[in-house]
Amino acid sequence: MFSKLLVTVGWFPILAVFIWGVMNTWKHHAQDKYNEHIKYVVLAIDVPRQTEQSPKAVENFFTAMHGGKSTITKKERWWIGKFHPIYEFSLASFGGKVQFFIRVGDKWRDLVESALYAQYPDAQISVVEDYAKAMPLKWPNDDYGFFGSEFKLGKEEYRPIKCWSAFEHLATKELKDPLAIILEQLSYFKEGENFFIQILVQPMDSQSWQKEGEEYIESMFGREHKKKKGMLSETLGGFMEEFGTQTGLTIFGGGEHGEKEEDPWKFFKVTPLDKARSESIMRKTDQIGFWTKIRWCYWAKKEVYDHGPRISQIKAWSRLFTGSNELSMVDTVTTKGDYWWQRLWYHTRSRKISSAYFNRSVESGAEHYIMVPEELASLWHFPAIGVTAPLLSKASSRRTEPPSQLKTTRDEGLLPSGAVIPRPTAQEELVARPRTALEGGEGIVGEQINIPRPQAPTTVLRQEAPKPQVTSRESEIESNAQIENIIKEKLEGSQVPKLDIPSAPKAGVPDPIRLLIEKDVEMEDLGINPAPPEE
Template sequence: MLYTFADFAQQFGPTILTLGWLLVVWMIFWIAWKTYLVMKMVDFVSAIEWTFYEIKLPDETEETPKSMEVLYEYVGGIHKGPDFNEKYFDGYLEPWASFELYCTQQSVRYIIVVPTAHKRLFEGIIYGQYPKADIQETEDYTQRYSYKDLRKKYEMWGSDVILTNDDILPIKTYPQFEAKLAEEVPFVDPMQIIVEALTNVEAGEEFWIQVMVRPLDAAIIKDWEKRGEKEIAKISGQAKKEKPGMWENFKNFMLAVPGEILSILFRGPLDFEKEKEEKVLRFFNPVDEAKMKGILEKISGNGYKTKIRIIHIAPVGQLKKPNIARGFGVFKQFNAWHLNGFAPDAETRTNKPNFIFRDRRRLWREKNILLNFQWRDFFGTDSGQIMNAEELATLYHFPVKYVSSPSVQRAKAGRQAPPANLPYA
């Protein structure tokens, strides 16, 4: 007796329909929960209170970018992993801080934006590494501009700045900017190049740089380190082949059977000698050696999720293309092309796209990046790329004594001592 499709449908149809509806209901609940969680994250971020600090150092300060590197390591003190309710129902996001440059004509200000709940910790951290620092609370310099006035009272260009390669690979860091043959000025400060380039502008023109830093959970850092170790093993030829799973073995067997049968018929019995792995002495080229060394040095330290933005403001009709090129050009000094570097994010840069409602889409991007900058937006758990403290200290550090730029506002020597009741850093 033939078993028809009608018989199959009659026997199993109700079960399949029941499971199908359960799948649909599950998907509806999953989408509803994800939507709810995003809304809770928006509420959580909106409720964060920020404190704005302006940092000035005296001319005779002895601190180097190494002090800033240590400062970033202490930023890990604000990390708090979420509990079950915070992670799945409250929209909790781990805290972050923003390190910013506000550049106008012949003037630069070093601004740090921190959650008000951690302001005392940050004061202690800064004074711990920079005892002569002048730390003053200030206003948010970005609030002078409203997205409603875009293209009416001012014009702008902006972009997120992203790494060109996998974040296990390092950028060029401050030890590589040391001028070993120089006696009087043994360090070529990359920050001075940024300051000089972005303060040499016309009246009314401004540049903003934002480096947001979020400490990570130890498990995420460990996974990042393992990715680096796998890449080193791959480059060195020591990567272990992953054993195929049961399904993969079954699929390979079924695909191989016809060919093996034909081989037996025409060539005789198979020879099941085990293949012997030959050990080969391998010589690495300089690029491979540099990659392995760079990855190892980077993953040896703590990792921090990092998001970088740059914005250029100009009066209406005065936004110049050379200034746009200058704004991103200052990041090229950190590029090591065989390792890693920076590039403008194609998804956020405001001088794109070039086709299909171009002006409308560009205006939307301008509003979006301006608001994200003003909100210090680091939304989502996967946002940003991982950098270590040495890379962060290269990107953003307070001026060293070798910087003699008139744009840098210095503190008066001995202006004040750190408060006695600051937390230990």
């Protein structure tokens, strides 16, 4: 009977797996074709040396990257191969010179630049050639050695790694930048050593992963969630349960079984560690998730190739982020060569990981995982003001904007619409100043050669307002004195009769004091008789 059932129904799972594999193969083929029509640009980012922004600014920047997500229909996904944008945030070291890069499709370039300028107004962004082209893709190579790997999350995706806020002092808010250790290490690379670290980020279709973290927290505090059964499991489960009831046998967990009782005191048994872990999970599930893959490559000339210390350095950096979750290297991807059987596929893995890095592949290699903006900003952000890596590329000047009320010639209506301002000729561009022979003129050293000043145009586009004369303080005083004299002469020459108006007595001032300070007051006016002179 079992053999008949296997022959009748057993082919169905095999056919389902085959159809699913064909559909995914076609989808990847369609996505490759769709990706060929996307023009990508690589942006080199230089941040001013005196920036005081914390990784919170980059966290906001990563959150804004979710704006590139759009609604994709089933036809667009399975037939056209459309997918959400894939951003690359990388850190590269060429012989010790460290540079931040962002690779993005030209369609989403404005989104990236505006979000970055919003957090770093003085940043300098420039389009450069793809830095990954410098890495060889064919291995073994006669001139270079190669080592590469990928990072994965060691535990469930809803558990966060140690984020940048944990490196901030609670009282002084001073940040002990976790990126400082890798920047210092990359700055000490020798000439001919190169290191690339790549973080691929892609918006997710849905945020259903957050429910897993919420259910874990609720189960930790004594509230269990019953998982919903699918149509197939409910059908098979009911069949097995009925079969067990009729025969008294238990097949695949069917039959009579009691439900697990909930512990009403579990809430009071929560330890401080469980509480801290649940808070960190809540912090992650409250944010937007991205599909993420972290890949790194070390390649150098064979004269200076030394992968042992370099691997230790990248491991030391990754250990800084060990918290509720951790970053660990993927053994199935890492180019190990410690044993003879590992050396058999060493160059094959080197070709796979270098090609996946160059193509920015999310599907190649280990499976991608979920990270939130706070985690991404902890791994990739611009260094704090206290990080002094010697060869880190930073902007040497600040970018300023022109005044908002600055008017152009066309705005002022001085030129008709469609008019073109002629460019000056080469002779007109020369500054009318004496030039010496050292500057390209003819004659003996020190001899001045006067170049004739170009003639001014006869048409005056704009008549400048007269500038106010700037006078000194002495001339201003003399002018005021002259004005007072003129007014005095006018008053003296007028026929207006003068009236003698006695000064009003000042209230509260004693008479002796009034006699001293007021000119028109005499002793007789105050009723004081002067003493007769002595004989």
